[in-house]
Amino acid sequence: MSINWLRVVSPSIVKLPPLLPFSYSSPSSCSCFSSVVVAMSYDKELTAAKKAASLAARLCQKVQKSLLQSDVQSKNDRSPVTVADYGSQALVSFVLQQEFPAEFSLVGEEDSKDLRKDGAQELVERITKLVNDSLVSDGSYGVTLSTEDVLKAIDSGKSEGGSQGRHWVLDPIDGTKGFLRGGQYAIALALLDRGKVVLGVLACPNLPLTPINDQRSPNNEVGCLFFAEVGGGSYMQPLDGSSTVKVQVSGVENPEEASFFESYEAAHSMHDLSSLIAQKLGVKAPPVRIDSQAKYGALSRGDGAIYMRLPHKGYREKIWDHAAGCIVVTEAGGVVMDAAGNPLDFSKGKLLDLDTGIIVTNQKLMPVLLKAVRESLEEKASSL
Secondary structure, eight states: OOOOOOOOSOGGGOOOOOOOOOOTTSSOOSSBGGGOSSOOOOHHHHHHHHHHHHHHHHHHHHHHHHHHTSSTGGGTOOHHHHHHHHHHHHHHHHHHHHHOTTSOOEEESOOSTGGGSTTOHHHHHHHHHHHHHHHHHHOSSOOOOOHHHHHHHHHTTBOOOOSSSEEEEEEEEEOHHHHHTTOOOEEEEEEEETTEEEEEEEEEEEEESSOTTOTTOSSOOEEEEEEEETTSOEEEEETTSOOOEEEOOOOOOOGGGOOEEEESSGGGSOHHHHHHHHHHHTOOSOOEEEOSTHHHHHHHTTSOSEEEEOOOTTOOOBGGGTHHHHHHHHHTTEEEEETTSOBOOOOSSSBOOOSSOEEEEETTTHHHHHHHHHHHHHHHHHTO
């Protein structure tokens, strides 16, 4: 279906038609506005989101660099990731509030409760210094935040989201264990408008600029920023903001030729179930296991063809773990569903209400992948 997009300035003069019925052949698979004929422009919001996520990524890079140069890991000291988590959320919250002071709501992973306890003052001061250093390096705002300012910025992420109004959705560091060991992590930021994902940004500081399976990369440059606005496609650029390229998911149609991603941590996905599904599809390549929503970014540019996240029973997915990645992939031509073939619904608060897990691929492979997932789930259930 060809869709012509009309950009408008004022939402008050636009009446959106109802969403079209879902089909896995449609690019609209993460409850976003891709299937409507008329859409508003979110260009200003996307510009602010890219700036906020990029600033947060630089803060996280600084913390991770000092972490890897020390013996902190051997002591199981989680304070570095704590500093980076809180600092990232404070920065993103501050930037977005500066840009949109009249209408601001943030669903964030962190709050300041632990930072306000006795004995946390030194940690708060470290976070505040990191945030202020990041703002000085950017030079846009000309302010110095107090520790209380930083705590309030962190607490701005207490929104519950929902189907009414606009809500930013943030995971300040997605992939905590990857961050700690120097692996993949992402700053994931999305915007919901009336429960629909309308833009997303993934800052992936350690993701190579070239395909992750390309061993010929001459300089091993890392640091990618993926971004998408509904109806506008998906793009990638280096974190320094230089050349931008449009990205597209893999066009592989034969599952035997497909490669797939899954979570690095076994706790986040049942690797044995993923292996069974891969066998049914005839996939020959071994799985690529990396942390965080960096997988969505890599998939959006065709590094692999399938991503499966099939967590253990009882695990509840959070909207900040998938909102940004979902629109980046769908705007690149991919499809994101739960194991029952339903689009992801981000309109019900902080938790995703879905069947079993999340599967991501291109439109050609989705029907056969869904079939293999369902058969594998049935086999696993009958063996218990």
